[in-house]
Every structure is written in C-alpha cells, then in structure tokens.
Amino acid sequence: MIACRIALPMLLVLLSAQAPAQDLAAVQPRIDAGDYAGAEVLLRARLAQAPGDDEARFQLARVLAWQQRAAEAVPLYQDLLAREPGNADYLFGLAQAQLWSGERAGSQASVARLEGLAPAHPGLDGLRQQAAPQPPDAGALPQARGTAPGSREVGYTFRYDRLTQDLAAWRGDRIEVNGRDGDGRAWYAAAARERRFGLADTGVEAGIALPLAPRWALQLDGGGWPGSDFQPRWFGDVRLQHAFDSGTVLASSLRRTRYPEVTVDRLAVAVEQYWGDWRLGYTFNRTDVAGNRVSGHDVALDRYYGDRDAIGLRLTSGSEDALQGTDVVATAVRALAVQGRHGFADDWALHWGVGYVRQGAFYDRRWVQLGLRRAF
Template structure:
C-alpha cells in the first residue's frame, strides 16, 4: 500500500521539539482523496479512494490511519493502515506502521513497518526502516535508509531501498525529494525515483522490474481549517506498462 500523506514529514517533529512547540494544541485533520491512473499496454486504468486521519501535536505522539479502496486489473481491493510517530526524546522518533487488506487480490495481505529517525546537526535528519510485506504467493522484506535536510523553507531528502523479494531477487531503488514550504503550512515539491521495484499482480504474485518515476505534488491551505492537495505523476514500470496519474484531495482540520 502506498500512502498519500502530505505536508511536513513526520521527521520534522524532531526539529520542532521545544517549549514553544509543546505549547501548541493537538490538531486533528482528515482528508478525502481520489486518484486516477491511465496505463498503456492494454491494462485497465487504476483508481484509488482514500480517507486519511491524522492527529498531531509538535513534541508529542502523532497518530494516523487510513481506509482505502483501489481498483486495478478490473477488480477492487480494500484495506486499512494504522501508524504512530513517537518521540523518544529530543533527538529520536520511533514510527511503527501496519496495514491490512481484506480479500487481497493485488495489494499485499498485510505489511508491518518499523522506522527510527534521529535529529542530526545543521538541520539533518537520518532514518532507517524495516518493512515486511506479505502477498498471497510471495513475501517482500525491505530496508530503507534515508537522509533529510531542512534549511529555511526548503527540505531535501534521499532514500535508498534494498529489498529481498521471495523468489524474485534483491531489487535496489533510489528516491529523491525536494519540497518548498510557504504560508507556514502549505507545500509544493517534486519526487523522483529510479531502480528496481516490486509490483503486486493478480493472484498475489510479485514481479520486479526497472522503474523510473517523476511526480509533482503539493498541498495548499485555503484558511486555518481547509486545504486542497494534488499530485501529477508519471511512472515507467519496465516492460510492463507506463502509468500517468492525477490525485486530488480535500483536507479539513477539526
């Protein structure tokens, strides 16, 4: 399952821990989003519907979850995601996350992810995560190592993904991101990735292929309580297909 959360990454909580941040009130936000992907090579177009909830307070635990429906290859899968970002002290954040799909056809039956982040000098944040993803006919274990840097209104990030796909090798992928924040909470950014990635197919099968992807995304707050989110992206999944997608969402703070 691929999340659709936007806004300042949870790693930024490390940079906000302090007397002023702790004084802020807890904030609950919900977002409804819809994504449409057009595929070539004779594949049916994809659709994704999500309802995301997130409860945040700088310096305190962040709780989040989502309910989702995805249509691929002419069939629907539904699932749930739950997670938290728990500050251990002024420098460390532990982030467990789990997901479960009901009657999975192409999405994984379940996944579990454990991420550890540490604040470093000069606006850097380092992270490492381990994830196990279980499909009906395969298993994928992934190690992700990341580095981020914040300066002014900017954030840059790099992630190295190394996977162990049961019966399908050890794909390695690279991802970079650049974000610019404006008007305090709004953001616009670009994402790019290259390497080999796994892809779930009907019947719980998993294949690996060369992937190149590029996306532009953002969230713009209209006032204190309402925001719109968006994403435009293109992905080449090796010789399988090329995919072009658009996602739109509406977010509200309660």
C-alpha cells in the first residue's frame, strides 16, 4: 500500500512532464501537412506550459510567417536573438519575416548581419534575391514584396485602349498564375486574348526567374500566338542581373520577337536603385526592326507602401516597334502611365492602371486596365 501511494504521484508527475513534449512532437506532422493553424495551436499550448522553450518559440515564429502573419513573427525572432545572438537560423528567420512584413530596411540590415555570421547559410542566396525584388519589365506593374514561400496567385486582367484617328478600340483579357519559392525562384504562366482591327489573337506565355551565384539571377521568358494576325507568332527573352550591397541592380536582356512578316531584336540595359520603400529604374533599349535600328528610354519610379501594396510611375521616350494596322514598323513613341496594386481582405489584391501613348503620327492611345488577384 505504501509503495502504491508513492508510485501513483510519481507516475502523475512523469505524465505531466511528458505531455508538453508529446504536444511538441505532434507539431512537425502538422507542418508537413500544411496545417499551420493546427501547428500554431499546439505550439502556443507548449509555450503556455514551458515559456522558456525556445525551440517551440522558433517553430511558432515560422508557422506565423507561413500563414502570412510575418509581422507577428518578427518580435519572436528578436526575443530569440536577444538570448542567442549567434544563431544563424534565428537571424535568417528574422530577415525573412521582416521582408515579408514590408520592413525592407530592417531585412537588409539582418541580411548583412547574416552574411558576416554565416556566409554559407543555405538560404542566404535566395533571401538576397527576395530582398532586391526585380519587376520583370520597365513597363510592368510594380510587384508586391514579401511573398511567402510556396504561395501562389491567380488573377484576371481586362484592358481597354481608346484610339484617335477614328480607329476602333482595342480590348484585352489575361489570366495568369504565378508563384515564388523560398529559395528565390519565381515563375508565371498566362493566357491572353487581344481584339484589334476587327481581328482577335489568342496566345500563351510563361517565365521563370532563377537565383544563380550569390547576387546573380537569370530570368527566362517566352510565349507564342499560333496563327496570329497581328500579335507575334513567338518571342523569347533572356535577362541576367546582378545586385550590389548598396541596393543597386544592373541587368541586361536580349529579346527576339517573330511577327508574321518581320523579326524584331531588342537589346536592353537597365539600372535600378532601391532605398527604403522606393525603387528608381532606367532602361535603355536598342531595337532592330526589319533593318532599322532605333533606341528608346524607360524610366520607372515605384513606392512600396505595404507588403502587398505598390504604386508606380512609368515614362517612355524614343523609338520602338509598333503596330500600324497589322504591320510592324519603327516609330517614335511618348508614353506616360500610373499603375499599382492594392491588397485587401486576406488573400485578394486589386491591380489597376491608366496611361497615355503617342504613337508617332499614327494615333494616340488612352488606356485603362483593371485586374483582380487571389492568393492560394
């Protein structure tokens, strides 16, 4: 009887001590299954029982960031680093969470610390690329920063162009899926339909951006419009870029576009400067249109005012290939556009844009576009 009285309390103590450990052991299967909310519940229960468990706090910071709640993860990483400043995984997690929550300057500072602490960290190269985001083209929409690893977006965009010279309006529809991985790789695939000059062309395109050596990235784009009347039959683009510590990015690209009757080659050299939540970019284009060599200039200014929000101004001047009826010719161009993206709710974002184009003496275009995207 005395032995039973002693053994029973000891058994209860052992069971109570093992319960938190069992909860923590159940976290990884939830993470592997993508059940981050379930993992969060278990981790918070563990920390309520064992507030000093830094491993549970580290895992909680990670699952919060993966649920697109990176701002909540930042103070957890900061607490962990206050106790263990030499932990490279904590510092990497902090830099990532700062980037995803829109704290660009803080993320860059954390990346610089990580480069000194652990230059061979397996995620460092990809994080460098994410910390210096690259919009795919000088005329493209400013892209949202802070995309979580494994996240995807699907979206639809409608565009309407009103032309002078009594020409019929242009209309376009585009459906796109894109994503970004945790190692810095990004990709997209799209299908589009354009209606111009009483004709309609349908095509597809896709692209991928790949981190190469530290601070180097390669971007490949291509697509085609089979049986097209005015759009290119196919195009291909190769872009190489290098990012510097100062926030400067240099890039060069080669693009070949094959229209039904002519081939257009373009060489582009670009420089970008990032500071805080701003980006300034300049691109010089040299284009060969059926033996005529022309040049153009693009200037872009972007303001990132949230992890999913941006607004940008585009100015274009010079000469480029343009449609005259269904023919492609070299013509002078002047263009101005304001474009942006604004996130709302949890997973939705609105894309918008307005602009004006003077296409030499052929026509002027005033255009507007509106799109909706959803993360999944």
